[in-house]
Each structure stands twice: as structure tokens, then as C-alpha cells.
Amino acid sequence: MKKQISLFVSGTLLLLLFSCNVKNIEKYNEDFKGEWQTKVYYSPTKGDSIRNYLNIDGKDSGFGVACDKDTPFEGCLFFQTGKVKYNKSTKGIQFGNSVSQIHYVTQEPFINNLGKWEMSLDSISYFR
Numbered sequence: 277m278k279k280q281i282s283l284f285v286s287g288t289l290l291l292l293l294f295s296c297n298v299k300n301i302e303k304y305n306e307d308f309k310g311e312w313q314t315k316v317y318y319s320p321t322k323g324d325s326i327r328n329y330l331n332i333d334g335k336d337s338g339f340g341v342a343c344d345k346d347t348p349f350e351g352c353l354f355f356q357t358g359k360v361k362y363n364k365s366t367k368g369i370q371f372g373n374s375v376s377q378i379h380y381v382t383q384e385p386f387i388n389n390l391g392k393w394e395m396s397l398d399s400i401s402y403f404r
Contacts, residue, residue: 301362307385312402335359
């Protein structure tokens with residue numbers, strides 16, 4: 277019985293430790309907030325020029341991949357919505373409660389040498 281209690285306490289402590297690393301992304305770094313988009317690129321899958329969109333704004337955040345190049349979040353091949361959570365230890369972000377699609381911040385927001393805000397998600401540059 278002592279062993280089971282010890283395992284339970286250890287598991288609970290690990291869960292608390294890892295959950296402390298997860299925050300709403302705007303609370304972690306306010307620079308993430310805003311409307312982001314990639315440059316236009318050609319998608320063989322869609323057979324057209326497209327771009328990705330990322331909007332971080334509390335519970336109304338959205339992420340669209342391979343969307344219409346001129347209209348945000350229209351005709352996307354992949355779309356997620358919900359509050360964005362960020363895991364500091366893995367640099368992973370999650371939209372809403374879906375854990376099936378985790379994306380990774382490869383570079384946090386910064387002002388590039390052209391004076392534009394830039395960040396990198398899954399090794400793809402986004403600008404605002």
C-alpha cells in the first residue's frame with residue numbers, strides 16, 4: 277500500500293511540474309498576440325498560391341494552413357481555433373483542447389532587420 281501511495285504522490289508531483297510549464301501564450305509573451313501570416317507560396321496539393329494565417333487573440337485564436345492567399349482563413353486545408361496554450365519546456369503550442377495537433381515555436385516574435393515583426397512556427401516564418 278505504501279508503494280502505491282508513493283507512486284500516486286510521485287505521479288501527481290510530475291503532473292504539477294509539467295503543467296506549471298503550460299500557460300496561455302499571451303501571458304507567457306505578449307508579443308505573440310496579433311494577426312500573423314506567411315508569405316505567399318505555391319502549394320502542389322492545392323495547385324495554387326496560398327499562405328498560412330495565425331491569429332492569437334485569447335479564446336478567439338485561429339490557425340489556418342494552406343488558405344486563400346488574399347482572404348484570411350478562407351479555403352484552408354487545415355484549420356484550428358481556440359485559446360492557445362504554450363508549453364515552455366517543449367516550445368509546443370496547442371489550440372483549444374486538441375492535443376492531436378501540436379505545433380512548435382522555432383523562433384519567438386522579434387523585430388527583423390526590415391523593421392517587421394517575425395516569428396517562426398514549425399520552421400515557417402510568419403509576419404505581422
